[in-house]
Amino acid sequence: MLSPEDRAASAPAPDSSADGVEPMPKGKADYLPLLLLPALAAGALAIMLWQGVPLSTWITLTIAALAMGAMIFVIASGLTLVFGLMDVLNFGHGAFIAVGAYLAMTTLLPLAGWVEANSLLLNLSALGLAMLVAMLGTGVLGLAFERIIIMPVYGQHLKQILITTGGLIVAEQLIHVVWGGDQKPMPLPSALRGAIVVGNVALEKFRLLAVAIGLLVFLGMLLLLNRSKLGLLIRAGVENGEMVEALGYRIRRLFAVVFVAGCALAGLGGTLWALYRETLTASIGSEVIVLVFIVIIIGGLGSVGGCFLGALLVAQMANYTGYLAPKLALASNIGLMVAILMWRPQGLYPVAKR
Amino acid sequence: MLRALLSDDLPDSRLLSALLLAILLLLALAPLLFSGAQAINTAAKICVFIVLVASYDLLLGYTGIVSFAHTMFYGIGGYGVGLALYGWGASWAAAGAGLGLALVSGIALALVIGLFSLRVRAIFFAMITLAVASAFAILAAQLSEYTGGEDGRSFRVPELLRPSYVLTELPLLGPVTGRTLAYYLVFVSALVLFLAALRIVNSPFGRVLQAIRENDFRAEALGYRTVSYRTAANCLAAAMAVVAGGLNALWLRYTGPDTTLSFSIMVDILLMVVIGGMGTMYGAAIGASLFVLAQNYLQKLMATAAQATEAVPLLAKLLHPDRWLLWLGILFVLSVYFFPTGIVGKLREAKTSPRLRAPAQP
Numbered sequence: 137m138l139s140p141e142d143r144a145a146s147a148p149a150p151d152s153s154a155d156g157v158e159p160m161p162k163g164k165a166d167y168l169p170l171l172l173l174p175a176l177a178a179g180a181l182a183i184m185l186w187q188g189v190p191l192s193t194w195i196t197l198t199i200a201a202l203a204m205g206a207m208i209f210v211i212a213s214g215l216t217l218v219f220g221l222m223d224v225l226n227f228g229h230g231a232f233i234a235v236g237a238y239l240a241m242t243t244l245l246p247l248a249g250w251v252e253a254n255s256l257l258l259n260l261s262a263l264g265l266a267m268l269v270a271m272l273g274t275g276v277l278g279l280a281f282e283r284i285i286i287m288p289v290y291g292q293h294l295k296q297i298l299i300t301t302g303g304l305i306v307a308e309q310l311i312h313v314v315w316g317g318d319q320k321p322m323p324l325p326s327a328l329r330g331a332i333v334v335g336n337v338a339l340e341k342f343r344l345l346a347v348a349i350g351l352l353v354f355l356g357m358l359l360l361l362n363r364s365k366l367g368l369l370i371r372a373g374v375e376n377g378e379m380v381e382a383l384g385y386r387i388r389r390l391f392a393v394v395f396v397a398g399c400a401l402a403g404l405g406g407t408l409w410a411l412y413r414e415t416l417t418a419s420i421g422s423e424v425i426v427l428v429f430i431v432i433i434i435g436g437l438g439s440v441g442g443c444f445l446g447a448l449l450v451a452q453m454a455n456y457t458g459y460l461a462p463k464l465a466l467a468s469n470i471g472l473m474v475a476i477l478m479w480r481p482q483g484l485y486p487v488a489k490r
Numbered sequence: 491m492l493r494a495l496l497s498d499d500l501p502d503s504r505l506l507s508a509l510l511l512a513i514l515l516l517l518a519l520a521p522l523l524f525s526g527a528q529a530i531n532t533a534a535k536i537c538v539f540i541v542l543v544a545s546y547d548l549l550l551g552y553t554g555i556v557s558f559a560h561t562m563f564y565g566i567g568g569y570g571v572g573l574a575l576y577g578w579g580a581s582w583a584a585a586g587a588g589l590g591l592a593l594v595s596g597i598a599l600a601l602v603i604g605l606f607s608l609r610v611r612a613i614f615f616a617m618i619t620l621a622v623a624s625a626f627a628i629l630a631a632q633l634s635e636y637t638g639g640e641d642g643r644s645f646r647v648p649e650l651l652r653p654s655y656v657l658t659e660l661p662l663l664g665p666v667t668g669r670t671l672a673y674y675l676v677f678v679s680a681l682v683l684f685l686a687a688l689r690i691v692n693s694p695f696g697r698v699l700q701a702i703r704e705n706d707f708r709a710e711a712l713g714y715r716t717v718s719y720r721t722a723a724n725c726l727a728a729a730m731a732v733v734a735g736g737l738n739a740l741w742l743r744y745t746g747p748d749t750t751l752s753f754s755i756m757v758d759i760l761l762m763v764v765i766g767g768m769g770t771m772y773g774a775a776i777g778a779s780l781f782v783l784a785q786n787y788l789q790k791l792m793a794t795a796a797q798a799t800e801a802v803p804l805l806a807k808l809l810h811p812d813r814w815l816l817w818l819g820i821l822f823v824l825s826v827y828f829f830p831t832g833i834v835g836k837l838r839e840a841k842t843s844p845r846l847r848a849p850a851q852p
Contacts, residue, residue: 288827289827302822305818313810317812426621426624430621466628467629
């Protein structure tokens, strides 16, 4: 995962600029939290088999959990990076989820022909266009949000929480003004409806797409963070922002870039989530944001790898308990969070700073 | 006498004192002045919210931690009293036992949440409280065989508080019913709790809380265990919120998710604290009174405005009475930026600045 390497980067690295003359000292990789994932799945499997639930149900639930985890990760990754880089916790993140979903819906409406067409290519291009619009829209909105709402309160946690919550209230009300408050349908493109049946396991097509997109985002983010100059600066900023500034980089601008990217990802995630639910209300953001907060707390604030693992864990928990004891779905995730915080009070992969 | 009652924390501004006195008198005489049910309901709601907001201010304004679980404690109080009266019959013993159970479980929950999340980083607290409160709200709605689910529970209150009970006939004012007694129960409890909160924040304990708000590192360096103080503040605030919830349930004779647990009430509390003035108990009183009045009367005003601007398409939508939260939200953001001390801070400032009193208060 990412964090061990982060820690390695912070260790005194003697002249690492000279092309790999001396290899960077590697931090000890921490694989223990990764075991939680199979442990949770195995535990759920044991309970289900004991209760006489067929194996195929477990597989379907696990795939559903992967899809849900991928979507939550897409939403949460931006939030955790923004926090890691600039110590800004954006409680208004939910607004971007909702705005992204509504923008995608507005784009899909005139493209109804493409959505209903019986061709995968047309379907996917309609969906791609909707996602693009959602990401662009939320990105621009994110830039405005950063400049107007967040910029004046850097470094003041209390005001940040209040201001971003206020921003969330205003944004939700504005959604009501622009799109109306009633529940909107969000139909899936025809080629993505239904499921592929393998043996007696049903794999919903859209879930597979969501998993693919989530993995793509995760891999892209890992590559960007670990293999590019921008990523290097971001990681350095998470470790020690003042030092990055002292080296002559404008960390505020870097932060704005990350913030906008995070908002765009929230828009993408919101689109996926709305398609997954197939309906859309203005409160979609607040529904997801609770899970997102649990995920970034579990993962360790500021850690992308921890965020990915946390998203999968939370989604697994939600799906398994959603099937076994539906009333306890969210409460079980609180339990998961408590258990993990008892084990590691800073989250699974704590970021060294602060 | 007055100084002792107010714990030596006087309003310190003539206009503010006048406003507070007006609120106190109106609330104290509400059943005599107004006859309509809506006016009395509004007055009772103001009383309950003054307690709720004052206890929240203890956290936000004095200790400097943001909690999103305050409605959860409010709900615990409401459900505690409500379900006890529903299940064990309409007696004072049931109400007391319900409130006691609610207090114990509320304080225990606050203690656990505090120890878990305040230990690491204060910002954890905001997120964890949000998560726990949503889980609690969902649980309360789901466990419908106990809580009545989304519909909530209506119950009978003890005989003395029922509208049909007539205590005495007063010559000019008509009958004094149980409803009036219930109102005064709410009013007196609210007054006592408000003065108690004022006492707490002006005690040495309250001073430590303020020190933690200003600079927790220094407070720790001075030898105060900030975690313990923050957790204690969290428990105190939770206990007050539980009592406020119990009072509200007694007054409404109903308890349900929408009146106690919903996130919109949390937003209301935030707005009241910030608009009234963080870090002053009087801000809670002013904020709660203004906000509840605005909630009831702003919507009517906006309806008229929306009708007047019907021709302008977007404006009419913006002024639709359902959008009142939009305007309060904007007011909230603006006041966090420009008047972080709220109405009370502004009033106190206005009093001190013209005379340029050099470092007057310690």
